[in-house]
Amino acid sequence: MSGYIVRMPGPRFTLDRSSPVPLYFQVAEQFEQAILTGEIAPGERIENEIALAKDLGLSRPTMRQAIQVLVDKGMLVRKRGVGTQVVHGKIRRSVELTSLFDDLSAAGQKPRTEVLAVGKVPAEEDVAHELQLGVGDDVWSLERLRYVGKQPLALMHNFIPVDVVDLDEVDLAKTGLYAHLRTTGILMRVARQRIGARGAGADEAARLGEKKGAPLLTMQRTAYDNAGRAVEYGRHAYRPDLYAFELTLVDR
Amino acid sequence: MSGYIVRMPGPRFTLDRSSPVPLYFQVAEQFEQAILTGEIAPGERIENEIALAKDLGLSRPTMRQAIQVLVDKGMLVRKRGVGTQVVHGKIRRSVELTSLFDDLSAAGQKPRTEVLAVGKVPAEEDVAHELQLGVGDDVWSLERLRYVGKQPLALMHNFIPVDVVDLDEVDLAKTGLYAHLRTTGILMRVARQRIGARGAGADEAARLGEKKGAPLLTMQRTAYDNAGRAVEYGRHAYRPDLYAFELTLVDR
DNA sequence: GTCAACCATTTGTCCTGACATATTGACGTC
DNA sequence: GACGTCAATATGTCAGGACAAATGGTTGAC
Numbered sequence: 001m002s003g004y005i006v007r008m009p010g011p012r013f014t015l016d017r018s019s020p021v022p023l024y025f026q027v028a029e030q031f032e033q034a035i036l037t038g039e040i041a042p043g044e045r046i047e048n049e050i051a052l053a054k055d056l057g058l059s060r061p062t063m064r065q066a067i068q069v070l071v072d073k074g075m076l077v078r079k080r081g082v083g084t085q086v087v088h089g090k091i092r093r094s095v096e097l098t099s100l101f102d103d104l105s106a107a108g109q110k111p112r113t114e115v116l117a118v119g120k121v122p123a124e125e126d127v128a129h130e131l132q133l134g135v136g137d138d139v140w141s142l143e144r145l146r147y148v149g150k151q152p153l154a155l156m157h158n159f160i161p162v163d164v165v166d167l168d169e170v171d172l173a174k175t176g177l178y179a180h181l182r183t184t185g186i187l188m189r190v191a192r193q194r195i196g197a198r199g200a201g202a203d204e205a206a207r208l209g210e211k212k213g214a215p216l217l218t219m220q221r222t223a224y225d226n227a228g229r230a231v232e233y234g235r236h237a238y239r240p241d242l243y244a245f246e247l248t249l250v251d252r
Numbered sequence: 253m254s255g256y257i258v259r260m261p262g263p264r265f266t267l268d269r270s271s272p273v274p275l276y277f278q279v280a281e282q283f284e285q286a287i288l289t290g291e292i293a294p295g296e297r298i299e300n301e302i303a304l305a306k307d308l309g310l311s312r313p314t315m316r317q318a319i320q321v322l323v324d325k326g327m328l329v330r331k332r333g334v335g336t337q338v339v340h341g342k343i344r345r346s347v348e349l350t351s352l353f354d355d356l357s358a359a360g361q362k363p364r365t366e367v368l369a370v371g372k373v374p375a376e377e378d379v380a381h382e383l384q385l386g387v388g389d390d391v392w393s394l395e396r397l398r399y400v401g402k403q404p405l406a407l408m409h410n411f412i413p414v415d416v417v418d419l420d421e422v423d424l425a426k427t428g429l430y431a432h433l434r435t436t437g438i439l440m441r442v443a444r445q446r447i448g449a450r451g452a453g454a455d456e457a458a459r460l461g462e463k464k465g466a467p468l469l470t471m472q473r474t475a476y477d478n479a480g481r482a483v484e485y486g487r488h489a490y491r492p493d494l495y496a497f498e499l500t501l502v503d504r
Numbered sequence: 505g506t507c508a509a510c511c512a513t514t515t516g517t518c519c520t521g522a523c524a525t526a527t528t529g530a531c532g533t534c
Numbered sequence: 535g536a537c538g539t540c541a542a543t544a545t546g547t548c549a550g551g552a553c554a555a556a557t558g559g560t561t562g563a564c
Contacts, residue, residue: 251439
C-alpha cells in the first residue's frame with residue numbers, strides 16, 4: 001500500500017431517508033463538518049466513491065453528487081485514477097448571493113445600519129438599463145450607511161423596481177434588504193457583480209469618515225430572480241481598510 | 253398551452269460519439285453558442301429535458317449534465333414544474349482560473365509585459381505561510397509590469413516555490429505565467445482570492461503613472477494544484493480606471 | 505363568481521449497471 | 535540497474551428506469 005489509507009469508513013455518518021433533505025446533501029453536510037473540524041485532515045485522501053456508497057448504503061451516483069458539492073466549494077479535489085482528497089489551506093467562505101449584513105452577522109460582529117434616504121425616484125439611464133426598465137420609470141431608491149461598531153464601513157445605494165416589493169413598511173435599519181426580499185418570496189438566483197476602486201467624492205468621504213480622494217472599494221451588483229427578471233441593482237462603496245472580497249475559484 | 257413553446261428541437265445540433273469530448277460537453281457548448289448568438293432569446297423556455305434527450309439520442313442524465321453546465325455558468329435557470337429558461341441580461345464571463353494576460357488576449361487587446369525582476373529570494377513570513385513553506389525557504393520572486401498599449405495597467409508580484417517550476421529559462425515577457433505553468437503540466441484547480449483597495453505607495457505610483465496615494469485595486473491570490481499543494485501566491489495592484497473584476501454568482 | 509381540489513407537466517432525486525480513461529506501482533525483460 | 539509493460543485502482547462518462555415534489559392551469563363545488 002502506498003501512503004496511509006484513510007479513515008472514515010463513516011463511523012458516525014447518519015442518514016435520514018425520511019427527511020425531505022436530499023441524501024446527497026445530508027452526506028455533503030456531514031463531510032463538510034468533518035473537514036471543518038479537522039476530523040479529516042487537509043491533504044488526506046478519503047475513501048473511494050464505491051466503498052463510501054456501499055458503507056452508507058447509497059448508490060454511486062448519489063455519493064458522487066455529494067462529493068461534487070464539496071468539490072464545487074473548493075474543499076475537495078478529485079484526481080482520476082488516484083482518489084479524492086481534502087484541499088490544503090484554510091477554507092474561506094466563497095462569495096455568495098448574500099449581502100454584507102449577512103456577512104457581518106455571521107461573523108458575530110454587530111452591524112448597524114442607518115437609512116439615509118428611501119423613496120421612489122425616476123430611473124436614470126444606467127439604472128433603467130440594468131433593471132430592464134424605461135428611463136424615467138419609478139424605482140425604489142435606497143441609500144444606507146453601514147457601521148461596524150462606531151466605524152462607518154460602507155455606503156450603499158440600491159435600486160429596486162416598484163413592482164417587486166414595497167419598501168415603505170419595512171424597517172430597513174433592522175432587517176437586511178436581502179433578508180427582507182427573501183421573506184417576501186423574492187428568490188435571487190443569479191447576480192452579476194463588478195468590483196473596482198476609485199477615489200472618494202466629497203460627500204462620500206464625509207459619510208465614511210475619510211478624506212476626499214481617499215481610495216474606496218466599489219461594487220456594483222445586478223441580481224436576477226428565478227424568472228430571469230432583474231430585481232435589484234446596487235452601487236456600493238466600502239472602506240478598504242475594513243472590508244475586502246474573498247472568493248474561491250474552482251476550475252472544472 | 254401557456255405562452256409560446258420553444259424552438260430548438262435541435263435542428264443543427266451535432267454529436268460526435270467518437271470524439272473524446274464528452275457528449276454532455278458537446279451539447280453544452282452548442283447550447284452556449286445558440287444562447288450567445290441570440291438564436292435562443294433571453295427569457296425563452298427551452299424544451300424539457302426528456303424531449304431534448306430523445307431528440308439528441310441521449311439519456312436524460314446526460315442531458316441534465318449538459319444543462320447543469322450552463323446553469324452553473326448562470327446562463328440558464330431551472331424551475332421545477334415549469335421548465336428551463338435563458339436568463340435575461342447580457343452574459344458576462346465569470347471569473348475563472350486565468351490571469352490578466354489571458355483576459356486581455358481574449359479581448360483582442362495587445363498586452364505587453366515588462367519583467368522588472370526575477371530571482372530566488374528567501375520567503376517572508378506571509379509568503380511562507382501562504383505557500384506552506386518555512387520562513388526563509390527559497391522561492392521564486394517575479395515582479396512584472398503590464399501595459400495595454402502605452403498605458404501601465406498592473407503591477408504584479410508573484411511567488412512560486414522553487415520545486416514547482418524553473419523560471420530562469422522562460423521568457424515571461426512573451427508568455428503568461430499561468431500559460432507557462434500549464435505547459436509544464438502544473439494544473440491549478442483551486443484558487444483563493446482577496447480583492448481590496450488601497451492608496452498607491454511612492455514606488456508603485458511611479459511605476460503605474462499615478463500619483464502617490466492614488467486609489468489602486470488590489471488582488472491577492474493563492475493557487476493550489478491537483479494535489480492541494482500551494483503553487484503560486486501573488487500580490488497585484490491594478491489601475492482602477494483601466495481594470496475591474498466581473499463575476500457571476502449563481503445560487504443553487 | 506369565488507375558491508378549493510385535482511391533474512398534467514417538468515424538474516429533482518435516487519437506483520442499478522456498464523464501459524472508458526488516467527494514474528500508479530509492480531513486474532519482468534534487457 | 536534501468537526501462538518498458540501490464541494490472542490494479544479510482545474517477546469520468548453514459549444508459550435507462552422509477553418515483554417524488556413543485557408549479558400552474560383546469561375543473562368542479564358551493
